[in-house]
Amino acid sequence: MEKLCVIRIRSSLKKSGQIGAVIKNLDLHKLYSCVLLDNSPSNLGMVKRADSVLTYGEINNEMLKKLLLKRARLSNRKKYEWEDTQLNEAVQNILSGKSNLEDMKIKRVFNLHPPIKGFERRGKKTPYGSKGVFGYRGPNINLLLDRMI
Numbered sequence: 571m572e573k574l575c576v577i578r579i580r581s582s583l584k585k586s587g588q589i590g591a592v593i594k595n596l597d598l599h600k601l602y603s604c605v606l607l608d609n610s611p612s613n614l615g616m617v618k619r620a621d622s623v624l625t626y627g628e629i630n631n632e633m634l635k636k637l638l639l640k641r642a643r644l645s646n647r648k649k650y651e652w653e654d655t656q657l658n659e660a661v662q663n664i665l666s667g668k669s670n671l672e673d674m675k676i677k678r679v680f681n682l683h684p685p686i687k688g689f690e691r692r693g694k695k696t697p698y699g700s701k702g703v704f705g706y707r708g709p710n711i712n713l714l715l716d717r718m719i
């Protein structure tokens with residue numbers, strides 16, 4: 571099953587209460603925080619409800635490997651130490667749905683940096699389809715993640 575990478579890129583102030591509820595359910599309390607979700611209709615509907623403050627798309631193997639290697643934290647904020655074979659196995663298990671981050675005692679939320687060289691041309695107030703930032707990106711989320719890790 572594919573995994574969706576969801577990144578919070580805007581504040582939810584002055585937005586409806588439904589958007590705040592989605593942000594709270596996804597644990598995206600800080601700007602530039604990221605979570606991985608199953609690509610299911612219920613998760614997709616929840617993300618679409620708040621897509622004016624989120625950007626999302628399908629994550630690939632290489633980017634998930636890089637995200638886990640550099641940004642995976644234990645519950646006490648210590649960096650997770652990976653062995654090479656263990657990392658490859660974890661990526662395959664997460665993408666196939668055999669295990670999840672909670673089974674490995676890894677925090678669900680990954681804290682990222684603002685993107686290197688900034689956002690797209692029209693900035694944070696325009697949807698991705700109009701050369702902006704928020705909304706559905708598809709596989710192009712991997713390019714943004716690479717600049718934010």
